Amino acid sequence: MAVSDTVRLGAGVVIHHRDLVNLYGCEIGDETRIGTFVEIQEGARVGARCKISSHSFLCTGVTIEDEVFIGHGVMFTNDLWPRATNDDGSLQGAQDWCLVPTLVCRHASIGSNATILAGVVVGESAVVGAGAVVTADVAPGQVVAGVPARPVTDRRRSLAQAGAMRPPAERLR
Amino acid sequence: MAVSDTVRLGAGVVIHHRDLVNLYGCEIGDETRIGTFVEIQEGARVGARCKISSHSFLCTGVTIEDEVFIGHGVMFTNDLWPRATNDDGSLQGAQDWCLVPTLVCRHASIGSNATILAGVVVGESAVVGAGAVVTADVAPGQVVAGVPARPVTDRRRSLAQAGAMRPPAERLR
Amino acid sequence: MAVSDTVRLGAGVVIHHRDLVNLYGCEIGDETRIGTFVEIQEGARVGARCKISSHSFLCTGVTIEDEVFIGHGVMFTNDLWPRATNDDGSLQGAQDWCLVPTLVCRHASIGSNATILAGVVVGESAVVGAGAVVTADVAPGQVVAGVPARPVTDRRRSLAQAGAMRPPAERLR
Numbered sequence: 469m470a471v472s473d474t475v476r477l478g479a480g481v482v483i484h485h486r487d488l489v490n491l492y493g494c495e496i497g498d499e500t501r502i503g504t505f506v507e508i509q510e511g512a513r514v515g516a517r518c519k520i521s522s523h524s525f526l527c528t529g530v531t532i533e534d535e536v537f538i539g540h541g542v543m544f545t546n547d548l549w550p551r552a553t554n555d556d557g558s559l560q561g562a563q564d565w566c567l568v569p570t571l572v573c574r575h576a577s578i579g580s581n582a583t584i585l586a587g588v589v590v591g592e593s594a595v596v597g598a599g600a601v602v603t604a605d606v607a608p609g610q611v612v613a614g615v616p617a618r619p620v621t622d623r624r625r626s627l628a629q630a631g632a633m634r635p636p637a638e639r640l641r
Numbered sequence: 642m643a644v645s646d647t648v649r650l651g652a653g654v655v656i657h658h659r660d661l662v663n664l665y666g667c668e669i670g671d672e673t674r675i676g677t678f679v680e681i682q683e684g685a686r687v688g689a690r691c692k693i694s695s696h697s698f699l700c701t702g703v704t705i706e707d708e709v710f711i712g713h714g715v716m717f718t719n720d721l722w723p724r725a726t727n728d729d730g731s732l733q734g735a736q737d738w739c740l741v742p743t744l745v746c747r748h749a750s751i752g753s754n755a756t757i758l759a760g761v762v763v764g765e766s767a768v769v770g771a772g773a774v775v776t777a778d779v780a781p782g783q784v785v786a787g788v789p790a791r792p793v794t795d796r797r798r799s800l801a802q803a804g805a806m807r808p809p810a811e812r813l814r
Numbered sequence: 815m816a817v818s819d820t821v822r823l824g825a826g827v828v829i830h831h832r833d834l835v836n837l838y839g840c841e842i843g844d845e846t847r848i849g850t851f852v853e854i855q856e857g858a859r860v861g862a863r864c865k866i867s868s869h870s871f872l873c874t875g876v877t878i879e880d881e882v883f884i885g886h887g888v889m890f891t892n893d894l895w896p897r898a899t900n901d902d903g904s905l906q907g908a909q910d911w912c913l914v915p916t917l918v919c920r921h922a923s924i925g926s927n928a929t930i931l932a933g934v935v936v937g938e939s940a941v942v943g944a945g946a947v948v949t950a951d952v953a954p955g956q957v958v959a960g961v962p963a964r965p966v967t968d969r970r971r972s973l974a975q976a977g978a979m980r981p982p983a984e985r986l987r
Contacts, residue, residue, distance in 0.1 A: 470831055470850070485643055485663060490831060490850040490868070499732060504643070504663040505678050505696075505851050507868045517732055519725040522663070522680045522698055523716070523851075525868055525886045525926070537725040540698045541716045541756075543869070543887045543926040545944055550923050552865040552883040559845060559863055577723050580698075580716040581756040581774075583887075583927040583945035598718055599756035599774035599788055601927075601945035615788045615945055615961045658816055658836060672905060677816070677836040678851050678869075690905055692898040695836070695853045695871055696889070710898040713871045714889045714929075750896050753871070753889040754929040754947075771891055772929035772947035772961055788961045 478516060494526070497534065521580070529569040529586070536572050539580035539598060544570055546586045573608065651689060667699070670707060694753070702742040702759070709745050712753035712771060717743055719759045746781065824862060840872070843880065867926070875915040875932070882918050885926035885944060890916055892932045919954065 470490045471483065478498035483489060485504045493510030496502070500514055503522035508514065512526045515534035522540050526532065529546040547565050554564055568586035572578065576590045579598030590596060594606045597613030597620065606612050611620045643663045644656065651671035656662060658677045666683030669675070673687055676695035681687065685699045688707035693699070695713050702719040705711065720738050727737055741759035745751065749763045752771030763769060767779045770786030770793065779785050784793045816836045817829065824844035829835060831850045839856030842848070846860055849868035854860065858872045861880035868886050872878065875892040893911050900910055914932035918924065922936045925944030936942060940952045943959030943966065952958050957966045 470834060488643060488661070488663060488834070490834060504680055505869070507850055517726050517730070523678070523696060523714075523869060523887075527886075535724075535726040535730060537723050539716070539718070539723065540700075541696075541714060541869075541887060541927075543885070543944070545885070545926050549941065550883050550885065550925070551881075551921070552923070553863050553881040553921065557863070557881060575724070575726065577725070579723070579756075580718050581714075581754065581927065583925075585944060595722070597774075598716070598758060601943075661816060661834070661836060677853055690899050690903070696851070696869060696887075708897075708899040708903060710896050712889070712891070712896065713873075714869075714887060748897070748899065750898070752896070752929075753891050754887075754927065768895070770947075771889070771931060 474510070503540070515574070529567045530572075531569065532572045533574040533576075533592075535575045537577040538572075539578055539582065541581040542578050542584070543582075544584045544586075546570065548586050576606075579613075647683070676713070688747070702740050703745075704742065705745045706747040706749075706765075708748040710750040711745075712751055712755065714754040715751050715757070716755075717757045717759075719743065721759050749779075752786075820856070849886070861920070875913050876918075877915065878918045879920040879922075879938075881921040883923040884918075885924055885928065887927040888924050888930070889928075890930045890932075892916065894932050922952075925959075 471486050472492035474493045475491045476495040480499040481496050482501040488504040490507040494508040494512040496514045497516030500518040502520045505523045506520055508526045509528045511528040512530045514532040518536045520538045524538050524542040527544050527546045530544045546567050572590045573592040575593045578596045581599045582596050583601045585603045588602055588605050590606045591608030593609050595611045600613050600617040601615040603616040613620050644659050645665035647666045648664045649668040653672040654669050655674040661677040663680040667681040667685040669687045670689030673691040675693045678696045679693055681699045682701045684701040685703045687705045691709045693711045697711050697715040700717050700719045703717045719740050745763045746765040748766045751769045754772045755769050756774045758776045761775055761778050763779045764781030766782050768784045769775055773786050773790040774788040776789040786793050817832050818838035820839045821837045822841040826845040827842050828847040834850045836853040840854040840858040842860045843862030846864040848866045851869045852866055854872045855874045857874040858876045860878045864882045866884045870884050870888040873890050873892045876890045892913050918936045919938040921939045924942045927945045928942050929947045931949045934948055934951050936952045937954030939955050941957045942948055946959050946963040947961040949962040959966050
């Protein structure tokens with residue numbers, strides 16, 4: 469069992485495998501669904517009716533508003549220059565680094581394997597493409613993709629590139 | 642135990658830690674090996690003699706043919722515009738999104754941390770580089786890398802860049 | 815319990831959830847901390863006072879010196895052309911591929927979701943940005959980011975891009 473007693477779970481939260489997640493000190497809103505192999509740290513807040521997909525990591529300092537989709541393997545960060553030790557070789561403690569908060573606004577979607585640098589705001593209903601590295605704020609409704617993530621101007625072209633128009637069987641074989 | 646009774650396992654399948662995977666409703670071919678922290682969803686099909694490495698996610702709609710290598714932390718997707726909720730704020734159900742299938746053909750290799758967008762076909766014996774984001778079909782035998790993934794023309798240069806020709810001890814120290 | 819008896823653990827090693835990691839045949843130095851959903855393979859060596867964050871994978875052939883920070887979802891590799899099977903369709907065994915070692919030197923930091931190609935050396939106190947794909951050696955003290963990873967020349971600009979100068983509340987809302 470790795471859902472700590474310190475977690476504040478809303479009503480109707482769905483956690484498929486409670487023994488295959490690591491949640492502690494966080495707050496999860498009503499009807500949110502949480503996949504396997506997910507870690508959510510102390511102080512992170514997730515809103516209502518969100519979907520947090522498998523293999524994702526939400527750290528201290530992250531706020532997820534309502535109705536947000538977090539894909540699989542998404543990594544949030546809260547320290548722009550992480551180190552294991554100080555210059556004198558001693559282990560870093562709470563006083564040795566600066567927590568930088570991150571905000572994902574209502575109804576946004578973060579694609580799988582995306583990386584979110586500490587300090588950004590992903591605006592309401594914005595979409596972050598799969599595999600993107602987000603290094604700057606994303607405006608409300610904006611679609612971004614790539615490394616670093618940049619606005620995608622033509623949604624239809626993006627869909628065509630992804631091959632969504634034809635079923636696989638008609639193509640290669 | 643997180644290998645559901647609904648999984649159809651072939652003969653000689655190797656799952657190193659059955660309590661550290663999440664497999665349900667999927668089909669796994671003979672002699673395929675599955676690493677830890679792997680999730681394979683309902684309806685996904687994996688062929689024979691494949692290797693599915695740790696931390697990877699294979700979703701509904703994914704078909705992996707025989708003899709395929711899937712690296713560590715590889716994320717497949719099946720929805721080009723994922724959302725947690727509909728525009729009216731209600732939770733998305735099965736009728737609210739479009740499943741886009743993906744196919745990885747025989748003997749292909751997908752590098753670690755690669756992201757595969759829904760709808761693509763990775764051709765027979767093709768190679769996807771580690772960390773690539775695949776947004777379009779990969780031709781049989783082709784080697785692709787980068788974000789978005791593009792063909793790599795010079796394999797030897799690629800190997801040299803990766804530093805494979807010299808052991809580390811001869812270089813920096 | 816997935817910390818094998820074959821692991822050589824130093825004094826004061828912290829493993830938050832011993833039942834949610836997969837460590838076997840590896841060596842972990844004194845006071846190193848290991849997160850959840852981490853796999854460390856046979857023969858990998860991790861130094862003292864390191865931090866190995868959740869969801870990361872360290873394979874055979876990887877050497878991590880003292881005081882190194884490994885972020886979340888970091889994937890190391892040890893084979894430049896991985897395949898599940900040989901050309902005759904038989905499963906690959908130990909004699910069918912070439913192990914390429916990787917070295918991360920003292921006090922370096924590897925950002926979350928980074929991918930490290932087999933054979934590179936990350937120099938002392940170097941920093942690899944989150945989401946980077948490292949395909950070549952990183953010099954001591956150097957900061958690299960992107961796909962493939964390239965040197966970052968202006969640290970302050972990088973910080974500003976990441977939005978670290980202003981708290982989120984002052985920006986979008």
